[in-house]
Structure formats: C-alpha cells, structure tokens
Amino acid sequence: MAYVPSDGSQDMLAAFKIVVAGGFGAGKTTLVGAVSEVRPLRTEEALTSASIGLDDLSGVGNKTTTTVAMDFGRITLSSKLVLYLFGTPGQERFWFMWDELSYGALGAVVLADTRRLDDCFPSVDYFENCGLPFVVAINCFDDSPQYDPEDVRVALDLDPRIPVMLVDARQVSSVKEVLITLVEYVLASRPVPLHERAAMPPTPTLAAQPTAPQSVTPQAVTPQAAGTVLLPSHAIATPLAGHPVPAAAPDRAAAPGPFGDHPDPDEPSEPAGTGLRLIPYPPAAEEEATQSRSHRWNQRPLRDPGETPQPAR
C-alpha cells in the first residue's frame, strides 16, 4: 500500500537516516514530504481545544493539525543506498522519541522559523549535546521577516563552522541543497585519516573562517582542568538511547591541520589519528552551558537589532 518496492532488482544494502528537527510548526512535515518518494508516515491529529495551553499557536497561523507520531520520508539514492528522513515530533511531550531517532543518524537538519526563533533552541541544544552534526535551515515563510543567515547564526550562538542557510521547505531543489550541505558538512567534520593527511596541503580554511562571537560560559572552557576522560569519538557521536553523553561538540575539531594543530585555544586537543578525543569531565559545566542558550534568549534585551532578529514592525 504505502510501501512500493523500488523497481531495482538488486537488494537494498545500506540505509541511512537524517533527523529533521525544529520547533512546532516550523515545517518539518513539509520538508520531509517535499523530497520523499513515499507518502509521509504520520498521524495528524486535529488541533482542538485540548491542545490549547499545550501547543502554543501564536504565529503559526491557521494550523489545524499537528504531527502526533512522526514523519518519515524515503529517498532511494541508488540501487543499494536508501536515505530516510525522520521528522521529530514537535511537541515537548514526545521528546522521548528523539534519542531513538538520533541514534545512528547521519546528521540532523534543524528547521528554524524566524517568527519564533527560540522554538529551535531545544533542537540545537540537543544535537550539540549528543554530538550529532547538524545544519540550521531557516524556513522562508511568506510572512516571516527575512534575515541574513549570519544574523541568525549570531542569534543562535552557533559554532562558526555549522552551516546556516535559507530553505523553502516546499521546494525539492531547496531541500536537496540542505541535505547536500549536511552530508558535506558531516564529511568535512571527519578526522582526516593519517595516510590522506600526508598528501594534503596545509589547510588554512579554519583560520580564514569568520570568527563569530562564541560566548561560552567561563565554566565550559576549562577542559584541561581537573578531570578529563578519553572516550572513543564514536561513543560521543552516537550516544546510546537513554544515555545522553554530555560531550563538547566534536565537530569543532573539523578538518584539523596536518599535525593535529588546532586553531581554537579553547578546544581540547585531539591526539592525531587515534580516534580518541578529550572531553571535559565532570559534565556539570556543560550542562550549564547548554542551559544558557534559552536562558540568554530570555534575558536578551528586547528590540536590540544587533542581537535578535525581532520582526521590525
């Protein structure tokens, strides 16, 4: 019925998944549906008075249904590669699903709605915490104020390496660009194997990156102090469900130089080629750092154009 076997005669050999997250009403279902070759698997439930108080509809307009279970979409890339997109449930009461969806995922797309930017904070915090590479896609609603992606990056307090881009979730080509950017970013985040490093010219890319203000709380930037533990990098990248690893974002070690030199003095150094990474322990400082995004947002000075993309009305 909804499942139509692909006409290729060869067996499916590898399946990948990408998580699509974002606030309630940010357009996750639309994005998944735009590129999927199957009808999205979802349970839409009418928004009724039972949702009032639970689901904040201000700014979402005339949305009358919401995704109760989950969206999934499928893209057959080749006879043996299939990509699945899973939309996270938008509402807080379904957040228990996130660990399962993120486990083993290739990466994540965080959909941001500039009308309600703070809605995507939990998603950004979540993927930063579990170390899943993600890109931020700003969904261009017709009535949403247009912002420069760099402004949104500042407002979200993102690592300068994390791609931030505009997307029209209804358009296949636009969504495709986002997915390509994500996979490219995942590839670029990988530590370069030793045998390839020798052939590579020194990479000045990181030094050339714009250094966006990265306000980390003072507690968070003491990784070498006191206790540090060595964890295999894959343990950080894919925490077990129910066991979130409060690791520092491992992507920050993206494309290290030939000898593992790291331009960011705040970052713990990674032993080159060992696949091991230093993360600060105990994680209490990190917990505080992750709380701070929503906290800072709530404490922000209102109508400060340099800090927050408030609608200029």
Place this chain on the structure above:
Amino acid sequence: MPGDKWLDQNAGPVVRPYALTGGRTAPTAGTVLDLIAIVSATDPHERIGDVIDLSPEDRRILGLCRRPATVTDVAAGTELPLGVVRVLLADLIARGRIAVIPQRSAGEQPSTDLLKEVLHGLRAL
C-alpha cells in the same frame, strides 16, 4: 460486510494495536530492531497462503518482506504502530521466517566512502 457503512477510516482499528501482540510492548526475546534495520523473508518465494499458523498481520509483514525492507517500511506498509511491528517482527525472526540483513550496526558511523556515495546520490537527484 453489511456494517461497513458505519466504519470508515476515522473509526480507527477494530482491534486495538497491542492486542495483536498479546499486550507485549517489547519483543519477548532478542534486541529491539532499529528503525532502519533491514529485514527480509527467509523464503521469499513461499506461498504464504498455504501456511496456516500465521495471523493476517504476519502475512502482510511477510508479503512486504519478500524484498528487503526496513522496519520503518514495514510499519508504514502495514499501517501498524512501530512498537507493534517490532514485536511481530521479533516473533517472526524467532520462528525463522524473517531474517535481519546485517549491515553496519545502528550506532556505528558509516564509512567515508559510503558517505561520498550518499552525497553523489543526492547530487544526482
């Protein structure tokens, strides 16, 4: 059926989902299958209609698994909740009718070469 006019899509299932699993919300034995674990019927050419000890849901699952399919695909194809499908699949695996096709384990990151293939596939869309 004469009563059909009283039951439409909105009526929901006549049998509550977890009644199909005997009330179990987790597989009796074995590990919980990942969302994108690939399963396949051990005998794709078997005439399912000839087997008597299969429930209608089992038959639908086996029909979908004639070709390798992910757990998500099976859940979508049968229109059953994911938790139910996992339990039913685990039962069929225990009975030797379904096999899990090994690939990289769910927590393991794919190789760089595979990622490049994904990238290539996306660009070619």
